[in-house]
Amino acid sequence: MRHLNDGTLRRILDEPLAMTAADQAHFDSCPECKSRFSSVANDARATATLLAVPGFDTDPTAAFSSVQARIKRDEAARPPRWYERWIDRSTPRLRPLATPAIAVLLAAVLISGVAVTGVAGQLVRVFEPSQIVAVQVSPSSIVGRNVLLDYGQITWLPAAPTAQPVADGATAHALSGLPVLMPASLPNGVSGPVTFAVVSHATGSLTFDAARLNASAAKAGVRVSPMPAAINGSTLVVSGGPALIEAWGLPGTGSQAQVPTLVIAQTRAPTVDSSGATTAQLEDYLLSQPGVPPDLAAQVKAIKDPSATLPIPIPKGLATTENIQLNGVQGLLIKSALGAGVVWVKNGVIYAVGGQLTSDQVVAIATSLH
Amino acid sequence: MLHAEAWRPTIIPAPLSAISRRLPDPFERVFLQEYPKVVAIAYRVLADRSAAEDVAQEVFLKFHRSFSPDSERASGWLHAAAAHSALNVIRGERRRAQRETTHALDRSQAPAANPEHLVEEAERRREVQRALSGLPERSAAILMLRYSGLSYAEVATALGIRVGNVGTLLRRAEEALRKEVNRATSQ
Numbered sequence: 348m349r350h351l352n353d354g355t356l357r358r359i360l361d362e363p364l365a366m367t368a369a370d371q372a373h374f375d376s377c378p379e380c381k382s383r384f385s386s387v388a389n390d391a392r393a394t395a396t397l398l399a400v401p402g403f404d405t406d407p408t409a410a411f412s413s414v415q416a417r418i419k420r421d422e423a424a425r426p427p428r429w430y431e432r433w434i435d436r437s438t439p440r441l442r443p444l445a446t447p448a449i450a451v452l453l454a455a456v457l458i459s460g461v462a463v464t465g466v467a468g469q470l471v472r473v474f475e476p477s478q479i480v481a482v483q484v485s486p487s488s489i490v491g492r493n494v495l496l497d498y499g500q501i502t503w504l505p506a507a508p509t510a511q512p513v514a515d516g517a518t519a520h521a522l523s524g525l526p527v528l529m530p531a532s533l534p535n536g537v538s539g540p541v542t543f544a545v546v547s548h549a550t551g552s553l554t555f556d557a558a559r560l561n562a563s564a565a566k567a568g569v570r571v572s573p574m575p576a577a578i579n580g581s582t583l584v585v586s587g588g589p590a591l592i593e594a595w596g597l598p599g600t601g602s603q604a605q606v607p608t609l610v611i612a613q614t615r616a617p618t619v620d621s622s623g624a625t626t627a628q629l630e631d632y633l634l635s636q637p638g639v640p641p642d643l644a645a646q647v648k649a650i651k652d653p654s655a656t657l658p659i660p661i662p663k664g665l666a667t668t669e670n671i672q673l674n675g676v677q678g679l680l681i682k683s684a685l686g687a688g689v690v691w692v693k694n695g696v697i698y699a700v701g702g703q704l705t706s707d708q709v710v711a712i713a714t715s716l717h
Numbered sequence: 718m719l720h721a722e723a724w725r726p727t728i729i730p731a732p733l734s735a736i737s738r739r740l741p742d743p744f745e746r747v748f749l750q751e752y753p754k755v756v757a758i759a760y761r762v763l764a765d766r767s768a769a770e771d772v773a774q775e776v777f778l779k780f781h782r783s784f785s786p787d788s789e790r791a792s793g794w795l796h797a798a799a800a801h802s803a804l805n806v807i808r809g810e811r812r813r814a815q816r817e818t819t820h821a822l823d824r825s826q827a828p829a830a831n832p833e834h835l836v837e838e839a840e841r842r843r844e845v846q847r848a849l850s851g852l853p854e855r856s857a858a859i860l861m862l863r864y865s866g867l868s869y870a871e872v873a874t875a876l877g878i879r880v881g882n883v884g885t886l887l888r889r890a891e892e893a894l895r896k897e898v899n900r901a902t903s904q
Binding site: 352353354355356357358361362365387390391393394395397398400401403405407408410411413414417418421 | 745748749752753756757760761762764766770773774777778781841845848860861863864868869881882883884885886887888889891892894895898
């Protein structure tokens with residue numbers, strides 16, 4: 348029989364049971380293999396000495412907490428994906444309450460998910476947009492003031508809304524229940540495959556809690572006015588989505604840095620219901636929160652029917668707006684140096700078309716959707 | 718104008734407690750199971766506890782970003798990543814690693830330890846690190862994995878080789894390491 352090779356000899360030093368019976372029989376009767384084994388074992392022992400390190404105990408549980416904290420930080424710092432950025436810019440979106448508390452009211456769209464139990468019968472609809480209006484927002488008045496205040500308990504049912512890319516139009520339609528809209532033709536400069544994303548429907552609630560707000564304001568070093576009794580303890584229920592987003596000009600879902608050349612989006616208009624506070628009370632209160640610039644508050648207060656009007660924030664100096672008629676309703680045309688967009692509300696659905704295009708081009712696309 | 722309409726949620730009355738109830742997290746399970754091994758592999762070459770823990774944290778973060786914790790390849794990937802990441806540390810930042818080694822030995826020895834012995838230990842460790850970083854990647858990795866206590870089957874999975882080849886590669890790596898160390902000390 349052939350001699351055992353070095354690999355086999357090395358392994359039987361560590362795992363003697365791995366040796367086959369035939370190898371064992373040969374080894375027992377072969378002085379040469381035994382001699383080589385002794386040399387292999389010497390090298391192994393020398394290596395063990397070289398690689399020896401002092402022992403210590405690990406604490407996996409503490410290490411896990413630390414890794415989790417890193418993951419949370421990294422996720423917070425992650426640049427938003429294109430569809431998230433786009434949603435933030437263009438449509439009412441459900442996101443946590445923050446100062447600027449433009450949030451709540453403005454879009455009233457902020458929160459989602461609810462502890463409805465027990466209050467369902469007392470809810471009053473305070474926001475159901477059927478029209479839109481532009482409000483000028485000065486970017487400098489908001490940047491850097493993003494202190495997160497805790498206005499109360501936020502609950503999601505079933506879960507916070509998420510945007511997810513989907514493979515094709517049929518899937519997007521199946522997931523969102525919204526029709527996939529296509530322009531009659533694409534303008535020059537817009538080409539390539541279309542990418543779809545769907546934002547799930549979500550319902551959320553915010554139960555105002557003066558004690559929590561005061562505690563978080565004290566922690567953040569921010570002064571807040573006392574929460575009125577009518578607001579404290581009352582619950583807002585926000586329902587939003589689903590939304591369907593179609594984007595052109597993205598080479599693939601992996602390229603998140605790319606700005607799409609054309610985006611068509613639609614979402615069921617969000618609604619907000621209140622268990623106690625009225626639209627006027629909410630408006631007065633929220634617009635007086637830290638972080639809301641006075642000129643913005645004045646514009647929102649000037650809205651005649653705040654319960655049915657969706658304010659679209661327009662960065663002052665960076666974009667201009669114009670009311671136009673399209674598809675039988677009034678829409679808002681937004682023009683900027685980077686491109687143009689148009690937003691309109693029809694039959695409970697908010698539509699938006701925008702991209703690196705001229706205003707004529709976006710209007711042409713918006714009116715040709717089918 | 719308020720629409721005083723009663724709001725009837727068409728929501729399935731899923732118990733809210735279900736949302737907050739802590740579900741078993743597969744990432745946490747993999748973490749708690751593999752963390753001691755991942756640290757041990759990195760520590761084997763770095764010989765510094767906090768440096769090894771840093772490597773382990775980076776390895777798990779990368780794992781979290783890129784893989785499903787349910788993957789069958791999870792353990793093997795983590796072990797291999799620990800070895801390669803620690804080797805990168807001694808290769809790319811050998812000077813820093815050396816400082817940490819001295820520091821680590823200072824802390825890990827009993828207070829009564831002989832200072833001369835500490836210096837010798839630090840010198841020996843530097844030499845081993847230099848030798849390891851001079852070996853082919855796979856040879857260095859197989860030494861780290863095996864001497865951190867992984868079985869032959871685990872080593873094979875981590876490096877994507879057949880278990881029958883582990884002994885041969887390990888034997889060659891040990892010879893190569895011995896030659897590297899001897900070459901350096903005879904210079």
